[in-house]
Amino acid sequence: MAKGTVDFFNDTGGYGFIDTEDADEDVFFHMEDVGGPDLEEGQEVEFEIVEADKGPRAKNLERL
Incomplete structure (x- = not known):
């Protein structure tokens, strides 16, 4: 499992990006894959x- 920090979150669109050392670029996520309350930067x-x-x-x- 990779670890990182939410770098950007668009609460209207329900998506964001994670900054991690485990990938060359920020990793996209969508709240449909998370569930629960919105994530915060x-x-x-x-x-x-x-x-x-x-x-x-x-x-x-x-x-x-």
């Missing part, structure tokens, strides 16, 4: 990285 998270059409995407994301 600066929140530490743990997740799996999968390759999606537009780049790395977080799956099985958990708050730390």
Whole structure:
């Protein structure tokens, strides 16, 4: 599992990006993959990285 910090979150769109040393670029996530209350910028998270059409995407994301 990779660890990182929510770098950006768009609460209207329900998506954001995670800054992590485990990938060359920020990792995309969507709240449909998270559940629960919205994440906030600066929140530490743990997740799996999968390759999606537009780049790395977080799956099985958990708050730390």
